[in-house]
Amino acid sequence: MSSTPDAPPAPGRLWSVEEHLADVLDALRPLDPIEIGLLDAQGCVLTEDVTVPAALPPFDNSSMDGYAVRTADVEGASEEFPAVLTVVGDIAAGSGQRVEVGPGQAARIMTGAPLPPGAQAVVPVEWTDGGSGRGPATAMTARAAAPEGGGGEVRVHRPVTAGAHVRARGSDVGAGALALAAGTVLGPPQIGLLAAIGRATAVVRPRPRVVVLSTGSELVPPGEELAPGQIHDSNSFVLTACARDAGALAYRVGAVDDDPATLRATLEDQLVRADLLVTSGGVSVGAYDVVKEVLSGFSGEEGSVDFRRLAMQPGKPQGFGRLGLDRVPLLALPGNPVSAYVSFELFVRPAIRALMGLDPLDRAPVRAVLDAPVASSPKGRRQFLRARYEDGTVGVVGGAGSHLVKALADADALVVVPEETTALPAGAEVDVIRLG
Numbered sequence: 001m002s003s004t005p006d007a008p009p010a011p012g013r014l015w016s017v018e019e020h021l022a023d024v025l026d027a028l029r030p031l032d033p034i035e036i037g038l039l040d041a042q043g044c045v046l047t048e049d050v051t052v053p054a055a056l057p058p059f060d061n062s063s064m065d066g067y068a069v070r071t072a073d074v075e076g077a078s079e080e081f082p083a084v085l086t087v088v089g090d091i092a093a094g095s096g097q098r099v100e101v102g103p104g105q106a107a108r109i110m111t112g113a114p115l116p117p118g119a120q121a122v123v124p125v126e127w128t129d130g131g132s133g134r135g136p137a138t139a140m141t142a143r144a145a146a147p148e149g150g151g152g153e154v155r156v157h158r159p160v161t162a163g164a165h166v167r168a169r170g171s172d173v174g175a176g177a178l179a180l181a182a183g184t185v186l187g188p189p190q191i192g193l194l195a196a197i198g199r200a201t202a203v204v205r206p207r208p209r210v211v212v213l214s215t216g217s218e219l220v221p222p223g224e225e226l227a228p229g230q231i232h233d234s235n236s237f238v239l240t241a242c243a244r245d246a247g248a249l250a251y252r253v254g255a256v257d258d259d260p261a262t263l264r265a266t267l268e269d270q271l272v273r274a275d276l277l278v279t280s281g282g283v284s285v286g287a288y289d290v291v292k293e294v295l296s297g298f299s300g301e302e303g304s305v306d307f308r309r310l311a312m313q314p315g316k317p318q319g320f321g322r323l324g325l326d327r328v329p330l331l332a333l334p335g336n337p338v339s340a341y342v343s344f345e346l347f348v349r350p351a352i353r354a355l356m357g358l359d360p361l362d363r364a365p366v367r368a369v370l371d372a373p374v375a376s377s378p379k380g381r382r383q384f385l386r387a388r389y390e391d392g393t394v395g396v397v398g399g400a401g402s403h404l405v406k407a408l409a410d411a412d413a414l415v416v417v418p419e420e421t422t423a424l425p426a427g428a429e430v431d432v433i434r435l436g
């Protein structure tokens with residue numbers, strides 16, 4: 001998937017996979033940025049530089065449950081000769097109340113609580129008697145069970161140096177520093193950082209709204225009984241799931257009958273909520289292939305869609321164009337279930353990523369060794385065989401038929417058989433596209 005064609009293929013000639021993909025991507029621009037809530041921004045590209053408004057952490061705080069002390073008071077302390085300090089209070093995380101630690105004093109302090117004035121370090125509770133007078137403690141007693149724990153005396157069994165068990169203000173990141181640069185993809189840690197610095201929203205390229213509609217009068221939604229000649233609509237489900245997986249906000253429209261007026265009306269209805277339309281079925285040469293029939297007739301303000309044949313199997317018949325005044329891109333995929341799926345992965349996934357401002361091609365093929373021969377592959381068409389990949393070896397599952405949804409569900413990869421290759425021996429090295 002590397003070369004970019006200068007001009008579309010001559011009429012009648014098969015388009016290569018690269019030519020079709022380049023035609024689609026050339027027509028797409030990333031969506032305009034919007035400001036959205038952090039969790040809605042997950043997986044999106046940030047379009048602003050975000051700076052840190054206030055230091056993180058915002059104050060010196062304890063990294064351990066223990067006692068805030070003055071280092072001079074615990075110098076030389078040991079279990080045999082503990083430093084005995086007067087406990088002047090409790091400091092819980094979140095408490096704004098500040099006790100001051102004077103000479104000979106300690107404050108019981110919890111992880112995350114602000115270091116009190118006067119103290120220079122924290123002694124973990126395990127290095128003290130926890131105020132019990134009975135040797136090393138393993139934990140503090142819960143405040144509810146022993147409210148007196150914030151008073152009395154504590155025996156400290158080890159010395160600490162200044163700053164021990166203290167997380168200094170700004171030690172994570174300083175005020176004014178760059179938190180995240182424009183162009184960053186917001187994964188969970190980046191969303192966490194934005195929240196930590198107090199940002200509730202981010203300016204990002206939004207997820208494209210992708211409307212998926214399948215076509216075919218034979219289609220019945222899953223859950224309903226089949227009459228003779230009918231089948232369940234699986235494409236609208238797999239394509240909607242694929243669109244979500246690629247990062248889109250996907251809307252599944254139920255199957256549309258093979259009726260030109262219905263299809264036209266449905267497309268017009270759906271245009272208003274779509275950044276990208278995906279259809280399945282109705283693009284080959286049959287008498288009821290209404291997607292091709294209706295969309296081939298579009299012109300002027302309606303937009304236009306070009307139908308072409310690709311040098312690939314499955315996925316030969318494809319349509320691409322733009323609809324309506326807003327020129328919403330539309331990819332018309334073939335109806336055979338495997339063809340629709342493979343076409344999505346090769347063309348629609350990159351299109352969604354391009355609209356999000358992401359690198360369109362995130363799945364560079366890996367090289368793998370075939371575990372068994374491929375007996376035949378159509379000359380002049382790049383074949384994508386369903387397969388399972390493990391540790392550099394790949395095995396084809398099921399046949400080449402583009403109706404084989406069980407084998408597709410068993411697969412986790414596609415073996416790429418080049419256009420001019422008509423058979424491959426076991427042990428041959430092939431390109432593999434890993435799925436999921």
Ligand SMILES: Nc1nc2c(c(=O)[nH]1)N[C@H]1C(S)=C(S)[C@@H](COP(=O)(O)OP(=O)(O)OC[C@H]3O[C@@H](n4cnc5c(N)ncnc54)[C@H](O)[C@@H]3O)O[C@H]1N2
Pocket residue numbers: 214215216218219231232233234235236255280281282283284285286289314315316317333334335336337339402
């Ligand atoms: N004479 C020719 N016939 C066909 C050619 C050709 O070149 N000459 N190409 C074949 C190829 S390759 C493909 S791929 C298909 C594409 O056909 P369409 O895009 O027009 O798809 P349909 O005819 O609507 O459906 C094909 C097949 O898939 C089933 N289907 C459709 N939609 C769904 C769905 N949502 N869920 C499950 N299954 C679906 C449909 O029932 C058909 O069996 O054309 C070949 N024919």
Ligand code: MOO
Pocket residue numbers: 312313314315316317334336339402
């Ligand atoms: O090319 Mo069709 O997409 O083989 O089944």
